Amino acid sequence: xxxxxxxxxxxxxxFLEFAFMRRALAACLALALGCGxxxxxxxxxxxxxxxxxxxxxxxxxxxxxxxxxxxxxxxMSLGGFLAGLAVALLAGLVSRATDLREDASFAAFxxxxxxxxxxxxxxRGSNIDLMHVLFGTILAVDDAGLxxxxxxxxxxxxxxxxxxRPLLVECFDxxxxxxxxxxxxxxxxxxxxxxxxxxxGGFQALGTLMAVGLMMLPAATARFWAERIWSLALVAxxxxxxxxxxxxxxxxxxxxxxxxxxxxxxGTAYLLSVGLGPVGSLRARWFPGRHLEA
Amino acid sequence: MxxxxxxxxxxxxxxxxxxxxxxxxRRHPAxxxxxxxxxxxxxxxxVGPNGAGKSTLLKAIAGTLRPLSGRVVLxxxxxxxxxxxxxxxxxxxxxxxxxxxTVLLGHWRRVGLFGAVTRRQIExxxxxxxxxxxxxxxxxxxxxxxxxxxxxxxxxRLLVQDARLILLDEPFTAIDARTTADxxxxxxxxxxxxxxxxxxxHDIEQVRAHFPDTxxxxxxxxxxxxxxxxxxxxNLKRARAMAEAWDESATPCRRSTP
Numbered sequence: 001x002x003x004x005x006x007x008x009x010x011x012x013x014x015f016l017e018f019a020f021m022r023r024a025l026a027a028c029l030a031l032a033l034g035c036g037x038x039x040x041x042x043x044x045x046x047x048x049x050x051x052x053x054x055x056x057x058x059x060x061x062x063x064x065x066x067x068x069x070x071x072x073x074x075x076m077s078l079g080g081f082l083a084g085l086a087v088a089l090l091a092g093l094v095s096r097a098t099d100l101r102e103d104a105s106f107a108a109f110x111x112x113x114x115x116x117x118x119x120x121x122x123x124r125g126s127n128i129d130l131m132h133v134l135f136g137t138i139l140a141v142d143d144a145g146l147x148x149x150x151x152x153x154x155x156x157x158x159x160x161x162x163x164x165r166p167l168l169v170e171c172f173d174x175x176x177x178x179x180x181x182x183x184x185x186x187x188x189x190x191x192x193x194x195x196x197x198x199x200x201g202g203f204q205a206l207g208t209l210m211a212v213g214l215m216m217l218p219a220a221t222a223r224f225w226a227e228r229i230w231s232l233a234l235v236a237x238x239x240x241x242x243x244x245x246x247x248x249x250x251x252x253x254x255x256x257x258x259x260x261x262x263x264x265x266x267g268t269a270y271l272l273s274v275g276l277g278p279v280g281s282l283r284a285r286w287f288p289g290r291h292l293e294a
Numbered sequence: 295m296x297x298x299x300x301x302x303x304x305x306x307x308x309x310x311x312x313x314x315x316x317x318x319x320r321r322h323p324a325x326x327x328x329x330x331x332x333x334x335x336x337x338x339x340x341v342g343p344n345g346a347g348k349s350t351l352l353k354a355i356a357g358t359l360r361p362l363s364g365r366v367v368l369x370x371x372x373x374x375x376x377x378x379x380x381x382x383x384x385x386x387x388x389x390x391x392x393x394x395x396t397v398l399l400g401h402w403r404r405v406g407l408f409g410a411v412t413r414r415q416i417e418x419x420x421x422x423x424x425x426x427x428x429x430x431x432x433x434x435x436x437x438x439x440x441x442x443x444x445x446x447x448x449x450x451r452l453l454v455q456d457a458r459l460i461l462l463d464e465p466f467t468a469i470d471a472r473t474t475a476d477x478x479x480x481x482x483x484x485x486x487x488x489x490x491x492x493x494x495x496h497d498i499e500q501v502r503a504h505f506p507d508t509x510x511x512x513x514x515x516x517x518x519x520x521x522x523x524x525x526x527x528x529n530l531k532r533a534r535a536m537a538e539a540w541d542e543s544a545t546p547c548r549r550s551t552p
Binding site for chain 2: 044046139163166168169171172173176181182227228
């Protein structure tokens with residue numbers, strides 16, 4: 001049995017002792033608050049892989065920002081945001097104006113964008129720079145980075161609160177929303193902007209490739225724990241934050257890279273929930289309990 | 295003959311007028327040069343073989359499909375007065391939402407994006423659920439409903455919408471006899487309230503029994519009249535003879551537009 005003192009030292013100690021761990025913790029909390037509900041909506045809209053596509057789309061913008069201004073958070077974030085937004089808008093326009101479905105047009109534009117990004121980085125930067133952009137450094141989050149992540153999650157939560165009703169109806173019954181003249185297309189667009197914003201917020205901490213992990217894994221996990229939209233969002237936030245804490249501690253104690261540690265903790269939570277969660281999991285399928293009277 | 299019938303139908307109490315309407319996909323007409331009108335307060339069945347353009351016509355009236363040529367004119371109504379129940383609604387039935395919230399969506403025109411739902415509106419939703427035979431189902435998640443129960447919920451939402459023009463696209467397909475009878479009662483109630491109802495249907499006996507007017511459609515209007523005059527054996531035979539396949543090498547239509 002582990003002594004309570006030792007446990008306290010192992011779990012709380014690193015955050016008390018090191019400012020960079022506290023910053024990383026705050027960044028994780030902010031990311032969890034924004035990414036949780038956005039991820040839940042992505043899952044409900046059957047757009048789980050769209051987040052992945054968007055995270056790739058962000059790369060060339062971040063790379064151009066990096067080449068223009070070095071490792072400047074603002075330049076890279078702005079570039080990433082613009083690139084992600086451009087891909088989202090172009091893909092949306094093509095799918096609305098032509099017969100091509102949205103997933104296919106997303107795939108086309110993000111692949112173009114990703115290839116452009118890799119080309120830019122490999123032309124001008126060294127491999128270590130590429131690793132920075134791809135895998136992030138949450139342990140090096142500075143004040144500016146923290147402010148940005150917190151700002152993004154604030155904007156996200158306020159926007160979601162404002163657009164809650166049309167966003168959900170647009171997920172649930174888009175034909176009806178169109179028939180009653182609701183702003184379905186506008187809501188979809190604002191939502192895509194939120195996705196891009198949150199991915200940009202995540203990429204300094206986790207890198208472009210893994211920012212989407214903190215968005216999708218907790219959201220997919222939440223489906224095994226909750227059945228209403230607000231509870232799904234709360235569970236996703238909690239799991240995302242817990243994964244952040246767990247990942248940071250793992251990375252601190254075992255000297256592992258922080259980004260993959262956080263995502264792997266979230267992945268572990270997902271796998272456990274697939275097996276053991278109370279709603280629609282393997283356990284609920286295989287051992288449903290006695291049937292009810294009516 | 296058709297032209298004559300149409301001319302006689304253009305009356306001041308028309309709610310929806312179709313002017314030489316051609317609808318279709320990729321320039322191939324699904325509805326070809328259709329003219330006529332739905333009177334305010336009429337209860338019309340739209341009948342015809344598969345591919346006759348029935349669903350396409352409803353989409354055009356609802357305003358979700360742009361005509362290739364011709365016009366749909368809403369003379370006595372606006373788009374906001376239309377309630378449309380599409381055939382295969384793009385509804386995600388695994389979505390975590392309950393029956394009451396689904397029915398409350400019927401209040402959208404009055405509540406909008408941000409407005410609060412009043413206690414009275416929640417009561418109305420409850421009454422609508424009782425009217426379609428689902429009293430007490432308010433808190434059930436929609437994922438737990440059968441296909442028939444879910445269709446009843448959609449009818450409850452139509453009731454709440456309180457629309458003057460109601461478009462139903464094959465509302466009773468894959469629905470059992472009892473549910474169909476209950477929902478036909480709802481349709482009859484709408485007719486009694488002088489709402490205009492247009493329903494795409496397949497069951498000819500059902501149409502004869504419950505629908506005073508019928509548009510027999512086979513790309514063009516075979517007949518559009520009182521049901522007994524529309525659904526004659528000769529007319530039905532003509533409708534069945536319509537070629538469903540489209541002709542890839544069809545040339546542009548040269549029929550003059552009046």
